[in-house]
Amino acid sequence: MIKMKTRSAAKKRFKVVSKGKIKRAKANKRHLLTKKSAKRKRQLRDASFVGASDHNRIKKLLPYG
DSSP states (O other), X not given: OOOOOOOHHHHHHXXXXXXXXXXXXXXXXXXXXXXXXXXXXXXXXXXXXXXXXXXXXXXXXXXXX
16 A cells, blocks of 8 residues: 655644644744733643544544654
8 A cells, every 4th residue: 555645734733642642832922922921921832732623634634643
């Protein structure tokens, strides 16, 4: 069987952890940071996981993840 290609965009944005969850970075931490509070910026630092509704969709983009 032919090898499936991983989507490069997904490869750069998501990481599959050992339990099978998909880790992602939070949005809104790139620019216009002066108006955001220190608390909000600190909370944006932490990674989070992809929700259950999007999990299968992301898994298709990462066939070997």
